[in-house]
Amino acid sequence: MKRFVLAALTASALSTPTLAQRTPPPAPAQVAPEVDRLRDAALTDTVAWDIVEGLTTEVGQRLAGTEAEARARQWAVARLTALGFKNVRIEPYRMPVWERGAESAEVISPFPQKLTLAALGHSAATPAAGLTAEVAVFPSMAAFQSAPDSAIKGRIVYIGNAMPRTQDGSGYGAYGTARFTGPALASQRGAVAIVIRSIGTDHHRFPHTGTTNFPVGVTPIPAAALSVPDAEQLERIAARGKPIRMKLVLTPRMVGTRESGNVIAEVPGSDPSAGIVLVGGHLDSWDQGTGAIDDASGIAITAAAAKRIMDAGQPRRTIRVVWFGAEEVGGLGGAAYAKAHGNERHATASESDFGADRIWRFEVNLPAGARPVADRLQTALAPIGVARGSGLGGDGTDIGPTLKLGTAAIDLNQSGWDYFDTHHTPDDVIDRIDPAALRQNVAAWTAMLAVVANAPEEIGPVTPR
């Protein structure tokens, strides 16, 4: 409550004539000392690391809809309860489940050798004995799209489409099309299978899996990602000018409808009418690593920050921590959440699902009356290296359906410079996490929650970005 009053005073102080008449840059919005104290204390956090270490060690991979994801939910309920959260529960839903099978690739000619690859989520299977065909090599989506169907029909299509490294992850949307839509397009044009260059920025022999989509009416074909070195190897072989024959064995399958679920925990607020502050990440992971950066870190960071607010005294707004299920295979947990809770009043929604590197930027989508909240966030986050971005916030697969209902958004952006070195690979393990960077994340989220959950302003609906 004390924080509440201070925050209100701060907001009015901003409009004093002396300050307002100054030339830019404006004086920073003031935040309560308690916010600074909570933020700095979080720089020594151990809760987030313990969650990541515990979940990745005691459960490991937790592919959506599998018994491993179910074990993860039980683990989550136990841990969130032990941390002192209220209303800890699982909200189940059912989903079709895809599981990986055997997978191998072999160049039969001109230069016999094995290549490393991983099936994409929703890939169809080859015959168990494999499928052999000539490879049609396209260095980019554009080359694939402009090629005649005759160059594709009956072939295994290869698409390069190398993704550049970017801090904000924008390369993923632009270059990920080879994975998102390449397989369906190849199927429609008569390809018997497709292998893509991994949507990754590393040069290690880890293939990057991920979901692809075959829209209704498009026949799924076997679809896989080569590691980047293997993709470049295939292009080097192609550069010799001889036809390439490849044998693929991919035996994934849809195993039927199974249970998945979201795990929910709360820090009840003193003012239920002020709306829920929704935070979280996803509990499921891809099946080859242990999902440390994707997304044990996200659930750990958000829960650790919420616990710090809880332990400091009851906030004004209820903080709801959601560890979503089945994000990787299509955001089913996020959709189920919005369906179940879309009629509740949410003040803001924020998701951590971009690894565990340091947060460098925040962006918001707030209603006009709540804009001072963003000014205070700017003040509170600057000391730990987080600047205000110029874009409109509102990013995240899991909170997406909730944002679409008009919920205000606050994004805390991790640096993605190295994220796609590891994303969706067997190498997504705890070794990839820098404990100091993880603590900086907890500090940023703690400061954000301290400001937002206690903001005196009304935080009403917005137009989604």
Next chain:
Amino acid sequence: MKRFVLAALTASALSTPTLAQRTPPPAPAQVAPEVDRLRDAALTDTVAWDIVEGLTTEVGQRLAGTEAEARARQWAVARLTALGFKNVRIEPYRMPVWERGAESAEVISPFPQKLTLAALGHSAATPAAGLTAEVAVFPSMAAFQSAPDSAIKGRIVYIGNAMPRTQDGSGYGAYGTARFTGPALASQRGAVAIVIRSIGTDHHRFPHTGTTNFPVGVTPIPAAALSVPDAEQLERIAARGKPIRMKLVLTPRMVGTRESGNVIAEVPGSDPSAGIVLVGGHLDSWDQGTGAIDDASGIAITAAAAKRIMDAGQPRRTIRVVWFGAEEVGGLGGAAYAKAHGNERHATASESDFGADRIWRFEVNLPAGARPVADRLQTALAPIGVARGSGLGGDGTDIGPTLKLGTAAIDLNQSGWDYFDTHHTPDDVIDRIDPAALRQNVAAWTAMLAVVANAPEEIGPVTPR
């Protein structure tokens, strides 16, 4: 110290009186301008890269004794002939061949999950359906060795024995014992299988394979290396204090006696009585990467340097380039070479088998009368960052049997700081090679050959180190 005194005397003999009378450091030995010219021209070399790129693309992996290694020999003969070398030939020998099979590891309890591993060379097989047993976890060789047999009998032994990073690779000898002798010791003490922490310095999920030895009379058991993250995962699970049950599937096998061979090429010298300058590396590789740093780079560097000397005019001594076979599985090519050629007069032997990072040091084992050669090497190599080491040269599996016969040695040492990040992993591919560092290697070897092959001094036998 003795060497430094001689170096000073040499310097005075080769330099003006004014320079010779100065206090240390002594004036450098002088080298012919042609040496500098050849060295610097090699900094733009493309031959070595083309060999690495060609062999790793057009052949790929080439496990000793397999048809892939045979294809590599054919490739080698064609390439060495095309480069203009004389007396290009294959010298075959026969060998017992080990081949990898299926391999998987699974923690059954307390926390079910798969682990990543690779069989060690000469590992025995589990039953095809796998072998399940309790794991005895030892963080080090010392802990394993001091444990009672009762803690080992009937168990799958795990040995940690983490190897530190060193520039000179000395950690490998000291900490590699877990691989070299751990499996045989575990067998002798009643273990049913062994998994070790990879002998590697990285934290990626690549297991590091390599040969282990079961001496005559010791029953081979299934033996494999976990990737470093998986080894640390197993240790984290063990730290929870509950018994660990693991299921192992490893189905490698000895496939019988097959042909392997050395590929030899020469630059004939003008003075056959002056002895052969032997250089080379090994043509075979482990089976999971394409053997780019181990050891396509070594054969490429030495051949590229020899070609530069050949193209510059006939050297005094014959330079013999040997691309040895079957190094990885026990140095069979090196032994076969010494058996076939040990009676020929060799002036020096030098091997490149430590990757493709920059050469930082050279060390020699030369007879007293030839020590001025080392002084001139010091002068010739200093401009490209290569300093004279204080140790005695004479290192290398392939040249080892020839050195044992008393051949003088000149070692050009690559920096091994990063070498064991990739060594014996699927990630040993061309992506790991820095073209500029590879060119520096060629320059160093070119300078060495220019000095040694044309040295006027007699280079007689030495006492092996």
